[in-house]
Amino acid sequence: MIENTFESLRRKSFSRRGFLVAGLGVAGAALLQACGGQEPLETATSASSQSTTASQSSTSTSSSSPTTSIGGAGTPSAASTTAAVATSAATKPADVEHKKGGTIHVAIIGEPPVTADAMFTTNFITTDITRQIYEGLFAQDSKLGPKPMLLDAFEVSDDGLTYTFKLRTGVKFHNGDEMDADDVVASLTRWGKMTGRGKQIFALMAADGLKAADPQTVTLALKQPAGVLPVFLALYEGFITTKEVCDAIGTNKMPDDQIVGTGPFKFKEHQVDRYIKLERFDDYAARTDEADGLAGKKVVYIDELDIIPVPNISVATSGVVTGEYQFARDVDNNQLEVLKSSPGVTAIIKKPGGWICLNYNKKMGAFTDKKLRQAVSMCFDREQTLIAAYGVKELTRMDPSIAAPETIWYSTAGKEVYEKVDQEAAKKLVQESSYDGSPIRWLTTKEYLYHYNTAAYVQQQMEAIGLKVELLVSDWATVVERRAKPEVYEMLVAGLSGSWMPATQLFNDSSWPGFWVSDQRDKLVSQMIEESDPDKLQKAIDEYQALIYDELPFMKIGDDFTLQAIRDEVVGFDTGANDWYFWNCSLK
Amino acid sequence: MLAYAIRRLLVLIPIMWIVATAVFLLLHSAPGDPAAFMLGSDASADQQAELRHELGLDRPLYEQYFDWLGKAVRGDLGESIFLGKPVTSALAERAEPTILLGSLALIISLIIGLVTGVLSAIRRASWLDLSLMSGAMAGVAVPTFVTGLLLIYIFAVKLRWLPVAGYEPISAGLWPCLRYLILPAITLGAFEAAFLSRMTRSMMLEVIGQDYVRTARAKGLVERDVIIRHTLRNAFVPLLTIIGLMVAALMSGAVVTEQIFAIPGMGRLLIQAVVRRDFPVVQGAVLIIAILYVLTNLLVDLLARVVDPRIEL
Numbered sequence: 001m002i003e004n005t006f007e008s009l010r011r012k013s014f015s016r017r018g019f020l021v022a023g024l025g026v027a028g029a030a031l032l033q034a035c036g037g038q039e040p041l042e043t044a045t046s047a048s049s050q051s052t053t054a055s056q057s058s059t060s061t062s063s064s065s066p067t068t069s070i071g072g073a074g075t076p077s078a079a080s081t082t083a084a085v086a087t088s089a090a091t092k093p094a095d096v097e098h099k100k101g102g103t104i105h106v107a108i109i110g111e112p113p114v115t116a117d118a119m120f121t122t123n124f125i126t127t128d129i130t131r132q133i134y135e136g137l138f139a140q141d142s143k144l145g146p147k148p149m150l151l152d153a154f155e156v157s158d159d160g161l162t163y164t165f166k167l168r169t170g171v172k173f174h175n176g177d178e179m180d181a182d183d184v185v186a187s188l189t190r191w192g193k194m195t196g197r198g199k200q201i202f203a204l205m206a207a208d209g210l211k212a213a214d215p216q217t218v219t220l221a222l223k224q225p226a227g228v229l230p231v232f233l234a235l236y237e238g239f240i241t242t243k244e245v246c247d248a249i250g251t252n253k254m255p256d257d258q259i260v261g262t263g264p265f266k267f268k269e270h271q272v273d274r275y276i277k278l279e280r281f282d283d284y285a286a287r288t289d290e291a292d293g294l295a296g297k298k299v300v301y302i303d304e305l306d307i308i309p310v311p312n313i314s315v316a317t318s319g320v321v322t323g324e325y326q327f328a329r330d331v332d333n334n335q336l337e338v339l340k341s342s343p344g345v346t347a348i349i350k351k352p353g354g355w356i357c358l359n360y361n362k363k364m365g366a367f368t369d370k371k372l373r374q375a376v377s378m379c380f381d382r383e384q385t386l387i388a389a390y391g392v393k394e395l396t397r398m399d400p401s402i403a404a405p406e407t408i409w410y411s412t413a414g415k416e417v418y419e420k421v422d423q424e425a426a427k428k429l430v431q432e433s434s435y436d437g438s439p440i441r442w443l444t445t446k447e448y449l450y451h452y453n454t455a456a457y458v459q460q461q462m463e464a465i466g467l468k469v470e471l472l473v474s475d476w477a478t479v480v481e482r483r484a485k486p487e488v489y490e491m492l493v494a495g496l497s498g499s500w501m502p503a504t505q506l507f508n509d510s511s512w513p514g515f516w517v518s519d520q521r522d523k524l525v526s527q528m529i530e531e532s533d534p535d536k537l538q539k540a541i542d543e544y545q546a547l548i549y550d551e552l553p554f555m556k557i558g559d560d561f562t563l564q565a566i567r568d569e570v571v572g573f574d575t576g577a578n579d580w581y582f583w584n585c586s587l588k
Numbered sequence: 589m590l591a592y593a594i595r596r597l598l599v600l601i602p603i604m605w606i607v608a609t610a611v612f613l614l615l616h617s618a619p620g621d622p623a624a625f626m627l628g629s630d631a632s633a634d635q636q637a638e639l640r641h642e643l644g645l646d647r648p649l650y651e652q653y654f655d656w657l658g659k660a661v662r663g664d665l666g667e668s669i670f671l672g673k674p675v676t677s678a679l680a681e682r683a684e685p686t687i688l689l690g691s692l693a694l695i696i697s698l699i700i701g702l703v704t705g706v707l708s709a710i711r712r713a714s715w716l717d718l719s720l721m722s723g724a725m726a727g728v729a730v731p732t733f734v735t736g737l738l739l740i741y742i743f744a745v746k747l748r749w750l751p752v753a754g755y756e757p758i759s760a761g762l763w764p765c766l767r768y769l770i771l772p773a774i775t776l777g778a779f780e781a782a783f784l785s786r787m788t789r790s791m792m793l794e795v796i797g798q799d800y801v802r803t804a805r806a807k808g809l810v811e812r813d814v815i816i817r818h819t820l821r822n823a824f825v826p827l828l829t830i831i832g833l834m835v836a837a838l839m840s841g842a843v844v845t846e847q848i849f850a851i852p853g854m855g856r857l858l859i860q861a862v863v864r865r866d867f868p869v870v871q872g873a874v875l876i877i878a879i880l881y882v883l884t885n886l887l888v889d890l891l892a893r894v895v896d897p898r899i900e901l
Binding site: 310315 | 626630632681745752849852
């Protein structure tokens with residue numbers, strides 16, 4: 001009894017002391033957080049002023065280099081070319097003194113399904129690596145239009161049916177062989193067998209249409225015009241490798257020991273989940289025309305480019321802050337402010353990125369009724385939805401276009417429908433529609449938070465106009481499988497690319513989830529593919545986009561941008577519309 | 589003891605078959621398609637179907653099952669769909685980082701867990717006990733991804749003492765390898781230590797009140813001998829089971845820690861394989877993990893017999 005009382009007294013007294021210790025611990029932690037965690041305001045201010053200067057510099061860079069894209073459709077009237085919150089890293093390559101040497105470490109989110117075979121997969125990590133190693137007949141300029149790359153010149157016959165490609169001489173592959181027409185024919189044949197766009201072109205090709213006329217000339221004969229061909233060939237999947245490699249691998253995925261390109265970097269080593277090392281190709285045959293996006297002259301100053309998979313993007317960002325990585329391809333949106341106030345680091349808001357939409361199942365269920373699609377499309381505020389989806393307004397943009405303002409295919413057609421938000425009118429449309437009160441099944445996932453956040457926000461708006469919505473949350477792989485089955489859902493969010501030519505958008509395929517079937521759409525897509533005259537192409541794009549806002553197969557919500565980070569010791573990095581690359585830039 | 593060990597090893601066969609079959613059925617009944625993942629979201633349905641055919645995923649399920657089982661019996665776990673190499677070599681490549689990380693985390697957790705657990709028990713209800721057990725409670729409650737990110741923030745970002753993430757093999761030298769493993773090992777070890785500390789304290793308290801402990805004190809043994817030879821040794825048998833499970837868990841890969849610190853170990857391989865629906869890798873990895881658990885448990889039972897000869901096997 002006495003012992004118990006004593007115990008209890010001891011406990012009381014030490015428990016008080018314990019609380020004191022714990023309290024001090026918490027206070028200490030808070031103090032530590034307050035001292036170390038809070039970023040100084042001055043730095044943030046200076047970072048933002050730097051950003052403004054850089055944006056101006058970026059704009060002037062764009063305007064100073066004339067765009068001579070092939071098949072261009074004019075400059076978008078409402079286009080904003082200030083693509084990056086960049087600083088000195090955005091300096092134009094010609095303006096800076098480059099130093100040779102060093103290694104740039106790039107943090108990417110994961111391991112590619114195949115190291116550098118963009119014909120096999122559209123996975124972005126693979127295309128990122130393919131871009132450094134390979135080149136195609138054309139390359140994307142700073143407006144994402146095609147410019148000759150491995151070509152000296154090309155001609156299109158008056159009827160638009162025959163393309164004659166004159167290859168550059170003296171272009172060497174990484175194995176030392178010189179590129180010739182046989183390599184191009186073999187590579188394009190593989191492209192025609194393996195990729196969606198290649199198959200599209202090959203379907204239009206005359207029998208035996210692809211030929212090596214002489215060692216430096218390739219001809220491609222078509223049954224009907226395909227003005228879009230240079231645009232397709234400028235994409236990463238249209239890369240050229242040797243005939244020997246094509247013969248050896250056929251349509252299988254390319255093993256690492258067969259990676260042979262003509263690009264400024266060559267493959268060195270791949271340790272799965274540790275790194276992919278590329279090194280400067282010293283025999284690279286650079287073009288002489290001015291660098292313009294991925295086109296023009298390429299000079300590699302660094303010795304090596306190490307691409308490192310870092311699955312946690314917060315950790316990748318920390319690595320850029322500490323200087324372990326010079327560039328992080330993907331940064332968590334919530335870390336924008338952290339980056340802005342980190343000395344020696346520049347946040348890049350990569351434009352164009354993608355765009356998201358509410359994609360309706362038009363094959364069966366409630367959304368076969370256009371009135372219901374119209375009702376849902378006008379019931380939610382685009383800006384609020386974008387903020388709900390991505391958290392940071394700066395990383396989003398309200399815009400009606402299928403192709404981003406930074407591209408040559410921009411259009412404002414359908415803007416009035418895109419901008420119309422009217423809940424009362426939406427309620428009326430629901431009443432007029434054939435909606436029977438059944439729950440609208442929405443496939444979503446928390447694996448990509450913008451999917452779920454968008455669904456959660458728009459669900460409330462839909463319920464406000466009298467609709468019942470049921471969110472079916474699962475992992476992404478399950479969403480991918482279910483979205484192909486029209487009987488299991490009514491709607492889902494879809495993320496699409498803003499840098500693609502509209503004719504190549506996925507939803508043009510009637511079997512793509514959402515199942516948009518439209519004769520008028522097919523006609524306009526054919527026109528876009530055939531047309532090489534810029535004005536006529538633009539007209540087709542405008543009509544196509546107007547059709548989308550009339551038929552409402554989906555409702556675009558807005559654009560989203562990728563947040564990236566680069567260290568300031570990288571000089572001359574291009575923060576424009578093109579995807580990242582590390583030629584024409586160096587280390588301080 | 590030998591007969592017991594052989595009997596237990598024979599039990600491995602049905603266990604492995606059950607695990608293999610269950611994993612196979614679960615994986616194939618879950619939605620998701622490796623072809624879709626491999627080709628990217630822009631690939632057409634035709635392209636995906638083509639690849640599925642090439643990979644043999646369009647064959648009847650029973651055919652795929654017996655094909656895989658037949659090869660597995662002969663030690664061939666198939667080829668990774670994503671990595672394009674045999675599963676056994678993919679797993680072997682991941683063994684070094686996982687074993688090194690697991691061992692380091694085990695050492696940390698054993699030292700911290702046992703010492704703090706014993707100290708808490710012998711200073712029961714003191715401020716030391718309260719502080720240590722509060723720490724242990726926090727260690728158990730805080731998820732490893734929080735601990736990991738916090739350690740990265742303090743030691744890599746703020747103090748710049750250690751790298752944020754990555755891995756260097758031991759062939760690159762001890763320190764280059766260790767500097768990448770310290771933070772993840774602490775992350776992992778802290779969690780295990782917290783758990784072990786609480787368990788050690790409980791076991792010690794159970795034993796510390798026993799008559800033979802009082803007798804030991806009464807016969808004039810110094811306190812250190814009472815604690816180490818009489819109390820800890822007797823508390824150690826149930827602790828062995830816990831440590832055994834810890835060893836199996838640590839050696840089969842730490843999914844979250846390896847992901848955060850970008851360590852190319854078994855845990856990372858397994859989680860990526862699940863996400864990518866790389867069936868052969870998941871099946872192979874789960875099979876190896878099952879074997880690891882069975883063998884560790886066997887070892888624990890044999891060790892328990894050594895520690896306490898009264899235990900009958």
